[in-house]
Amino acid sequence: MSxxxxxxxxxxxxxxxxxxxxxxxGEETRKKLMAEALVAKDKLAETAEEVKSxxxxxxxxxxxxxxxxxxxVMSNVSxxxxxxxxxxxxxxSELKEKNKHLQKNTVEDLxxxxxxxx
Numbered sequence: 001m002s003x004x005x006x007x008x009x010x011x012x013x014x015x016x017x018x019x020x021x022x023x024x025x026g027e028e029t030r031k032k033l034m035a036e037a038l039v040a041k042d043k044l045a046e047t048a049e050e051v052k053s054x055x056x057x058x059x060x061x062x063x064x065x066x067x068x069x070x071x072x073v074m075s076n077v078s079x080x081x082x083x084x085x086x087x088x089x090x091x092x093s094e095l096k097e098k099n100k101h102l103q104k105n106t107v108e109d110l111x112x113x114x115x116x117x118x
Contacts, residue, residue, distance in 0.1 A: 008047050012040035
């Protein structure tokens with residue numbers, strides 16, 4: 001419970017106790033209690049609005065922070081994915097070159113062996 005809520009609750013309870021112990025007639029006491037109840041109701045409504053506003057603001061801020069963090073993570077993941085793709089493409093190109101050389105060397109070796117046997 002916030003300090004403001006505690007204060008409002010304490011003020012309402014204090015006012016009611018003060019009225020109940022005051023030396024007034026029953027009708028006067030009931031009128032004072034009704035007036036204090038209305039004041040307490042208004043203060044409670046005001047406090048509820050403040051709490052609602054604070055909660056709304058906090059939720060909005062946290063949502064914004066979460067969206068920002070999510071964008072950062074997604075950007076980082078995207079960068080890493082691009083890096084992995086680039087590395088894989090480079091490795092594939094290297095393997096293709098090695099394959100060309102192996103095929104060329106194999107053909108040359110076969111030709112040499114064929115020429116030696118003929």
